[in-house]
Amino acid sequence: MADTTISQHGQWSSRFVFILAATGSAVGLGNIWKFPYIVGENGGGAFVIVYLFCVIGIGIPIMMAETMLGRRGRHSPINTMEILTSEAKADPNWHYLGWMGVIAGFLILSYYSVIAGWALAYTGKAFFGSFFGESASGIATLYDNFIASPWQQIFWHTVFMTATMAIVVRGVESGLEKSARFFVPILFVLLILLVGYAMTKESYYFQGLHFLFNFDFSKLSGDSVLVAMGQAFFSLGLGMGAIMMYGAYLPKDISIAKTSMIIAGADTLVALLAGIAIFPLVFANGLTPADGPGLIFKTLPIAFGNMFGGWLVGILFFVLLFFAALTSAVSLIEPAVAWLVEAHKFDRYKACVWSGLLTWGLGVGVALSFNLWSGLKLFGHNLFGLVDYLTSNLMLPIGGFCIAVFAGWIMQQQHSESELAVSSPQFYQLWKFSVCYIAPSAVFLVFLHVVGVI
Ligand code: PHE
Numbered sequence: 001m002a003d004t005t006i007s008q009h010g011q012w013s014s015r016f017v018f019i020l021a022a023t024g025s026a027v028g029l030g031n032i033w034k035f036p037y038i039v040g041e042n043g044g045g046a047f048v049i050v051y052l053f054c055v056i057g058i059g060i061p062i063m064m065a066e067t068m069l070g071r072r073g074r075h076s077p078i079n080t081m082e083i084l085t086s087e088a089k090a091d092p093n094w095h096y097l098g099w100m101g102v103i104a105g106f107l108i109l110s111y112y113s114v115i116a117g118w119a120l121a122y123t124g125k126a127f128f129g130s131f132f133g134e135s136a137s138g139i140a141t142l143y144d145n146f147i148a149s150p151w152q153q154i155f156w157h158t159v160f161m162t163a164t165m166a167i168v169v170r171g172v173e174s175g176l177e178k179s180a181r182f183f184v185p186i187l188f189v190l191l192i193l194l195v196g197y198a199m200t201k202e203s204y205y206f207q208g209l210h211f212l213f214n215f216d217f218s219k220l221s222g223d224s225v226l227v228a229m230g231q232a233f234f235s236l237g238l239g240m241g242a243i244m245m246y247g248a249y250l251p252k253d254i255s256i257a258k259t260s261m262i263i264a265g266a267d268t269l270v271a272l273l274a275g276i277a278i279f280p281l282v283f284a285n286g287l288t289p290a291d292g293p294g295l296i297f298k299t300l301p302i303a304f305g306n307m308f309g310g311w312l313v314g315i316l317f318f319v320l321l322f323f324a325a326l327t328s329a330v331s332l333i334e335p336a337v338a339w340l341v342e343a344h345k346f347d348r349y350k351a352c353v354w355s356g357l358l359t360w361g362l363g364v365g366v367a368l369s370f371n372l373w374s375g376l377k378l379f380g381h382n383l384f385g386l387v388d389y390l391t392s393n394l395m396l397p398i399g400g401f402c403i404a405v406f407a408g409w410i411m412q413q414q415h416s417e418s419e420l421a422v423s424s425p426q427f428y429q430l431w432k433f434s435v436c437y438i439a440p441s442a443v444f445l446v447f448l449h450v451v452g453v454i
Pocket of ligand 1: 025026027028029030031108233234235236237238240242328329331332
């Protein structure tokens with residue numbers, strides 16, 4: 001039976017390491033770059049509260065479900081779904097869920113790598129003092145010129161993809177695990193330092209807090225609810241098999257419920273801290289919170305260029321943004337690499353080269369959508385916007401929906417019970433109720449709303 005073996009790719013050496021690695025996957029650009037700007041675009045506090053509901057009501061139960069499926073299957077999501085489908089004697093089409101995950105991982109990483117490349121480029125700018133004494137408009141020009149250059153975009157994207165693949169090729173213990181052990185704790189320390197700096201901006205600090213936590217529901221549209229749900233999936237790293245893959249490397253005796261709550265809590269904390277650190281700087285510098293994807297690249301450098309010790313803090317911030325992205329990027333590509341090794345008997349190196357090259361190619365298209373191809377619009381979005389919308393707002397929630405349905409309705413109760421092994425039967429029932437009813441119907445209702453049925 002699958003549940004007594006360990007994965008052929010290796011396994012986490014402890015519970016703590018799994019928490020670090022999964023937190024590394026969860027905490028990334030989604031928390032530090034995306035969360036603040038979509039909160040800004042969606043009017044602030046009301047969006048945050050909807051987001052928190054999504055994390056607790058949908059995110060945690062689905063994270064438990066996805067980790068559980070991974071640990072029971074012990075393979076890449078594609079093969080895990082195949083194994084679990086036959087174990088449950090279910091319709092073989094369920095294994096397409098694994099495929100959708102791998103494809104979503106490619107798509108996400110293609111743009112993720114471009115934005116992470118910005119973090120790298122900005123590390124260099126911070127180091128060479130490009131922000132020094134600059135005003136808001138000077139920093140905005142710096143940003144505009146940077147994204148207008150196709151070669152710079154492609155260069156930094158290439159560097160980031162190479163760094164990601166250099167970790168993945170080393171495997172579970174020496175690659176994924178070591179990088180998480182090192183980078184994740186440092187990220188927390190740095191964020192706390194930045195929040196400390198924002199606190200010194202007193203009145204702006206409170207304005208920032210007010211923006212994040214005032215619940216003005218009139219600012220909330222139906223689309224914002226979809227965006228909040230999509231962001232919860234994206235930020236927790238759910239619905240595409242990343243946490244399923246990490247679950248496959250999880251030793252048998254570790255509690256999935258506890259670790260899921262810790263990981264989701266840490267991820268949410270980082271997103272909120274990032275907002276608390278960033279909005280005071282936005283207000284203090286007369287910028288608008290609804291500035292879109294450029295938000296942190298246009299705001300924080302102003303502070304770094306003008307604050308005491310800003311040179312060092314600026315470098316550290318962007319280095320750590322890069323590290324946060326790196327520990328997420330490895331989880332986006334690991335399912336594809338593991339699958340190539342399992343199904344095509346590739347060695348890890350060859351699997352990394354092929355999957356890395358494919359993602360890189362897609363990423364070049366995304367990089368160009370900020371400049372040469374910016375006029376090219378599909379369904380009202382440029383390529384970057386389209387890939388982001390398609391993955392965060394459609395593929396991840398659909399993936400999450402199917403994972404919940406599979407864990408709740410298709411998998412035999414005795415299997416989910418033994419895999420989750422929670423001590424309290426009431427807690428198991430609560431989880432089961434959530435994956436059977438709450439999570440699927442919440443995702444479904446949001447979709448109905450978006451297509452205009454309700
Ligand atoms: N959770 C990561 C972030 O917030 C991105 C991610 C998405 C990672 C999906 C894995 C799976 O940046």
